[in-house]
Amino acid sequence: MPTRSCITETVMLEEAHPVLREDPVMAELVDRHDPYVEPDWNEYERLCISIINQQLSTASATAVRERVFDLLDGEVTPERILAADDAALRDAGLSRSKIEYLRNAARAFQESDYSRAGLADYSNDEVVDHLTEIKGIGEWTARMYLLFVLERPDVLPLGDLAVRRGIEQLYADGEELTRAEMREIGDRWRPYRSVATRYIWAEYESDS
Incomplete structure (x- = not known):
């Protein structure tokens, strides 16, 4: 039987997709990747x-x-x-x-x-x-x-190097962006920036 955590994450992904697909770049990631759902660690x-x-x-x-x-x-x-x-x-x-x-x-x-x-x-x-x-x-x-x-749906962890590099690769052809510019890009994913982050990680790791 699926755990509560897996069910919650799956529901969040499904709810987020219509919002994320409004961003053409993110729409491609949604079609390309199946974000990793973590084990049910405490x-x-x-x-x-x-x-x-x-x-x-x-x-x-x-x-x-x-x-x-x-x-x-x-x-x-x-x-x-x-x-x-x-x-x-x-x-x-x-x-x-x-x-x-x-x-x-x-x-x-x-x-x-x-x-x-x-x-x-x-x-x-x-x-x-x-x-x-x-x-x-x-x-x-x-x-x-x-x-x-806590599975908060709208977290954009710009302290994470892979997230920053992923955004730069996807939205600036690898050119350096300021965190303010990244937050502005991320505004289009609200209120599901956590889900968008998972897709950015998936894309970044696939290119590593």
């Missing part, structure tokens, strides 16, 4: 994945994530991260700073509710402010949390 797992992904290539991040998850027998919880052996985590590919960040997040999750329900009354900017109070969680990681965990 909130803390997904935040850990974003921390692991920081400043790593997709392939390297995936390899480290798999080793860390295997080390924890697939049970990636605040309690298990806090109890895990430092040397074993380093052997799995985590730097000392990322171990610290994962543990900072673990303690925060033990103290506060970062679930969809717990953050339901927070605006996107308020969620970012709340998450970035945790040492090691920057704006990029917080926006990944908005997009993937």
